[in-house]
Amino acid sequence: MPLVKGSAIVADDFVHLVDDAPIPAEVAVLISAARFIANPDAALSRDGKVGVLWPNNRDIDELVPHLPKLAAVALIFPTFRDGRAYTQARLLRERFKFKGELRATGQVLRDQFMFMLRAGFDSFEVKKDSDAKVFVEASHRFSVFYQPTGDGRVTAFHRRLMRMPEGARS
Numbered sequence: 001m002p003l004v005k006g007s008a009i010v011a012d013d014f015v016h017l018v019d020d021a022p023i024p025a026e027v028a029v030l031i032s033a034a035r036f037i038a039n040p041d042a043a044l045s046r047d048g049k050v051g052v053l054w055p056n057n058r059d060i061d062e063l064v065p066h067l068p069k070l071a072a073v074a075l076i077f078p079t080f081r082d083g084r085a086y087t088q089a090r091l092l093r094e095r096f097k098f099k100g101e102l103r104a105t106g107q108v109l110r111d112q113f114m115f116m117l118r119a120g121f122d123s124f125e126v127k128k129d130s131d132a133k134v135f136v137e138a139s140h141r142f143s144v145f146y147q148p149t150g151d152g153r154v155t156a157f158h159r160r161l162m163r164m165p166e167g168a169r170s
Contacts (some may be wrong), residue, residue, distance in 0.1 A: 093120030
């Protein structure tokens with residue numbers, strides 16, 4: 001499955017583990033929310049990076065105490081019509097100041113790519129190579145936005161405001 005990150009198609013550093021597989025010592029792993037919450041110390045006490053696959057129907061507050069130690073959170077879009085992961089992404093970025101990789105996985109569609117970027121996602125697991133190429137192209141196409149959101153980009157209004165002389169801002 002192609003991974004788009006940083007406006008490029010990249011190799012996935014994380015190994016997706018099934019719940020009964022042993023956790024390797026120094027490999028970056030993505031583990032299920034259920035497995036992680038059942039024993040967070042087992043995953044976090046090792047040397048490799050840890051990421052969690054977090055379903056959109058699970059309360060993000062369960063994950064908050066562990067955020068500083070996580071390298072990635074992969075939020076799941078079970079269907080393209082279910083947007084709860086957008087809310088989770090914005091909460092993680094804006095309220096909880098999560099600085100790690102925020103990955104969209106599941107039904108990640110090219111039509112929703114810019115919305116996902118604006119919500120704070122910075123990596124995307126897509127099903128088709130052709131979609132990955134479209135994601136890369138779209139990430140370069142738009143550079144100015146009007147609404148402030150979780151990706152931290154400066155809005156068009158604030159860009160204009162920064163260009164104005166100090167006395168003209170009032």
